[in-house]
Amino acid sequence: MSSHAKETAPSLYGLMAEFATPTELVVAARRTREAGFRKFDAFSPYPMHELDEAMDLHDNRVAKFTFIGGLCGCVGGFSLASWCAAVAYPLNIGGRPLISVPMFIPVTFECTILLAGLTAAISMLVMNGLPSPYHPVFNVDPFAGASRSKFFLCIESADPKFDRHATENFLAGLNPSEIAEVAP
Amino acid sequence: MTTTEHSYETAPALIGTLRKAQNIAAMFGLLGIIVTIALGLSQPTLDQFFRSYLVGFWYWFGASAACLLILMTQYLTGGAWGFIIRKPLEAGAKTLYAMVFFFIPLLLGREHIYWWTTKEGMADKVIQAKNLYLNVPFLFGRTAIYAAFFIIMTYLLTKWSKEEEETKSTKVSARLEALSAPGVLAFFILMTFCAVDYLMTLEPHWYSTVYGFLTVISWCLTAMCLMVATITLLAKEAPMDHGLKTKHLHDLGKLMFALTMLWAYLQFSQLLITWSGNLPEEIVWYIKRWNGGYGWVSLILLIGHFALPFLMLLQQSVKKNAKTIAMVAIYILIVHVVDVYMMVEPNFTKVSDPHISISILDITAPIGFGGLWLALFFHNLQSGSLLALGAPDFHKALNHGKH
Known part of the structure; x- marks a missing residue:
């Protein structure tokens, strides 16, 4: 004002x-x-x-933030799974490669959705100035x-x-x- | 609600355009078929001809079948998106009258592609164990049932739709819904068997339970893209020019998006289960699709059939713009040929000596079938109205997105 x-x-x-x-x-x-x-x-x-x-x-800033959030979740989820399975605790499971890509996709997908969803909700609230008593x-x-x-x-x-x-x-x-x- | 009176007649100029499109498509179709047959006969065996025949046939037969499925679905769910494409869907479903007959060459030439039908295949131990299902008389019988189902359903749905338009009776609308409910159920059951019979048995030792559903979803994607491309073309003239709203396009674009994701989801579930199990009889299918050059095509599918359409359809502006959504639809239609190719061709390579086989016939056969299909489709569009005038919620659906 x-x-x-x-x-x-x-x-x-x-x-x-x-x-x-x-x-x-x-x-x-x-x-x-x-x-x-x-x-x-x-x-x-x-x-x-x-x-x-x-x-x-x-x-459409919320849409942009959501996309970035989703991208972070995607990369982060895959990296986390790869780091656990290949660096922190390498384990040979049935002769599959340590970075067993298909097995990591569900985790990657879930992290993408989670971060995209959270970013959408939070950025919407913040940019609307909510909560507003x-x-x-x-x-x-x-x-x-x-x-x-x-x-x-x-x-x-x-x-x-x-x-x-x-x-x-x-x-x-x-x-x-x-x-x-x-x-x- | 105010509705300005428009003419719901098809504009004469549009009839002319459709006739022209029909002729061009027919020309391409004939040319494609002649080239396919000529090249097929010039080879030492007819094997390649029938493989490519299957690629072309399966793609376009699937488009017809999915038109029928989406038609039934929209009677059950309602919604303006279904209303706006109902008449094009009927035109697409009516091509089934012709498409079902193209099963016959496949049945006659079965020994060229379906190894299990040959003497050597019949003697195989695994095939003998599956003999209760995998025998030729039963295959003929099943095919007859599929054909009868398609012809009867299409006949009744289009006949009653016309009746609905003439009488405006909600009784007829209720009848359409009552037939569609068991119709959708029967469609999925029958088409699961059909996908097993004509695609999965190319690799008769291998099995996957999600295969039928995956096939039907791929078909739906083809049909949905065809519908989007068609209505954006039709919207240039009356009556679609004031019938088609941005909201309709947005809804159809969202359905395309959902089907693209569902395709990827089902493809991936099949891979994930096979990857986890790591059993010799299950992994054959993937080994063939990863070695000898097919791996590159698989990657093209992953990026071209999923990642790119996903990123494009993610944007609202793309879905709301007639030009961009039509372009994405046509792009998916083209890249989907690669998907059908990958369903068929890799089955014929050897695990011990894998090498990719790309034949010019794999391109001419889909063009040939596509030309014929589109010619029939454009022909069907010329008869009757392009808007479902008899729909009970006609005005509501036409004013979609207006309060």
Whole structure:
């Protein structure tokens, strides 16, 4: 949050519009994006792929981290098995080579999945700033419905285009069922 | 839900394109078959001809059979992915009417490739112990059962699908589902035997329990890639141009991905068990595929048939883009010929004196069969609608990914 935004609207986190249907939310998100707003978020009780497109979200860092994590697990798992069987405790098993590649594949595979999974979960949590005990959007009472049946769009006052009245008029034009101020 | 009214008729331009594709495919098919027969006859024995015949036949027969299997599966699971490829699947399954007859040359020329059917093979102690199953009359009988199964299932499924389209009756839809459930079960059981009969008995002393399943999964991969390549081609014109959504491609791409991994998984389970057991009668199959130059081809399979498609299909952007997913599909279709080649050819090398055999016939036979198959397929696509208009969830499936 820039200090500039805080000066103009010190007592406001943003403005929140409530929508009755998912279609309205997607349309609203697209129009908010097209109107030039960047610091805004959409809330829905279930994942909607169209929202990503409407909000033009292209952040796939989690996917990249997951791939790197998986690669580390793959190399690490195979190295661990090889080190154990060929260096730390070499054992001739039925005349097979010490680095008995097919036998190491299950371990390698499991380590790949394990590290990829852990990296995905942890990087998702860290980059989302979770766990987050406090978030201003919950100051709006009807927002509790966001986890059940309501759809919300919140434009933050930190957005350079944010203006208390102009933005409220803009939101009103999106046909919401309600508009609320979000206390910081 | 708003659905803009589109025409679901096949665009006349698309019919023209399909007819052109049919003619080109037929030309390639005839050329491939003529060259295969000519080169096959010019050799001292017909052995190589029948080996390559099996490579070409098995690849494309598998594509037809898997079209039927995926068709039945999508009736059972539902889902928009199945809806969008249902008509192409039916067109693919209908090629079975012709494909089942190509078993006959294999049965007639059996002594050229199936050692156990020869006098020498019949006298073998191990073969005699397996005589209850491995005898020629029973082989003929089993083949007749496979053929009857394919013809009856394809006939009923396509007939009822047409009925569903005309009457829009959910009773017919329920009937399609009711037939598909035992159909899938019977398919796996029968095709396990079929894979044993026509591929595993090339090495009659050897056995593997995962073989049938592995074969069926390889077929499914072929069919799925064919479907993806086909619908991206069809989507250039009505009615598929507004029928096919990014979400459909993404789903089909995920299925391709899953089948690629399942193929590798099953191949590997077979290797792992053999490697752990290390028994003389089991390792023959792998020794032949590792020595005398075949090891390089095995490595090509490992990298080209698994690692590369895996890394490509791992990316969402590849699966969501019609051009890239079609390219990956065509790539897998090409590299899969090598897989079928490796199922057949290494069986004929000697463990004591291994050397790789690559014949030009192994290339011309798949092209010949492929040309004929595609000609039939494109021909079948021209009749009837390209979208499953009778499906109960037609509009939902068409608007896949829209709320």
